[in-house]
Amino acid sequence: MxxxxxxxxxxxxxxxxxxxxxxxAEFYGDIFGWEAEEPDAEFGGYRNFVKNGKRIAGCxxxxxxxxxxxxxxxxxxxxxxxxxxxAVEKAGGSMMVxxxxxxxxxxxxxxxxxxxxxxGWWKPGTHxxxxxxxxxxxxxxxxxxxxxYAKSVAxxxxxLGARIEEVGTGGDPDAVGPDHYGQVFLGxxxxxGIMDAAKLFPAEVPSFWQVYVTVDDVAATVKHVxxxxxxVMMAGxxxxxxxxxxxxxxxxxxxxxxxxxxxxxx
Numbered sequence: 001m002x003x004x005x006x007x008x009x010x011x012x013x014x015x016x017x018x019x020x021x022x023x024x025a026e027f028y029g030d031i032f033g034w035e036a037e038e039p040d041a042e043f044g045g046y047r048n049f050v051k052n053g054k055r056i057a058g059c060x061x062x063x064x065x066x067x068x069x070x071x072x073x074x075x076x077x078x079x080x081x082x083x084x085x086x087a088v089e090k091a092g093g094s095m096m097v098x099x100x101x102x103x104x105x106x107x108x109x110x111x112x113x114x115x116x117x118x119x120g121w122w123k124p125g126t127h128x129x130x131x132x133x134x135x136x137x138x139x140x141x142x143x144x145x146x147x148x149y150a151k152s153v154a155x156x157x158x159x160l161g162a163r164i165e166e167v168g169t170g171g172d173p174d175a176v177g178p179d180h181y182g183q184v185f186l187g188x189x190x191x192x193g194i195m196d197a198a199k200l201f202p203a204e205v206p207s208f209w210q211v212y213v214t215v216d217d218v219a220a221t222v223k224h225v226x227x228x229x230x231x232v233m234m235a236g237x238x239x240x241x242x243x244x245x246x247x248x249x250x251x252x253x254x255x256x257x258x259x260x261x262x263x264x265x266x
Contacts, residue, residue, distance in 0.1 A: 015058030
């Protein structure tokens with residue numbers, strides 16, 4: 001697909017909290033062809049990245065020197081932030097940032113799910129979120145890497161009204177490990193997934209949401225990342241869901257790359 005309009009509960013925005021926002025803007029501009037808008041002093045130096053004339057992602061400086069830095073965050077579409085807060089808390093999540101208006105652009109909120117993953121929500125005003133998916137430099141997929149798969153499945157099913165379809169396990173509720181995976185369906189389409197990551201990362205790594213960006217050539221992009229001072233966590237790997245890679249920017253932020261398999265129709 002190319003044109004995209006996020007249904008309620010689907011990813012609508014993603015952004016980077018960077019220790020070096022100016023240098024990060026140069027890096028991602030080189031990698032994905034993103035153009036950076038001027039930082040907005042009214043909103044703490046936050047800037048939008050633009051691709052194909054449309055805002056595609058955001059970047060802001062680290063505001064809390066004692067907090068996390070160089071991390072990508074994912075936001076889901078909400079039409080009613082207050083109702084989402086109620087649903088999050090009822091399902092066992094907790095609020096980190098209660099709903100707050102960002103000028104006329106929209107309303108944001110940030111929560112922690114019961115498995116410990118940080119996840120945001122965005123109610124668009126004048127800022128609609130990203131409007132393109134599946135072309136070079138635009139989203140490919142979004143994924144919750146969960147250290148407690150059962151809690152994550154229950155939470156997102158309840159809060160989003162989603163249907164979780166198991167892949168790779170035959171729907172066996174007792175199946176565990178990296179092949180335990182659920183696609184998050186909203187209506188007839190899936191926009192994100194939940195990975196059982198309990199055995200994939202060290203105990204000290206919490207659950208987190210992961211961003212995949214579409215590229216025309218994964219191998220070439222991995223080399224480009226390395227040439228610009230980024231790191232490679234997983235070089236291009238062929239999977240039934242396309243060629244995937246995991247890399248870092250020069251400051252440590254992790255993001256993934258994706259290219260669809262042959263014959264794929266978005």
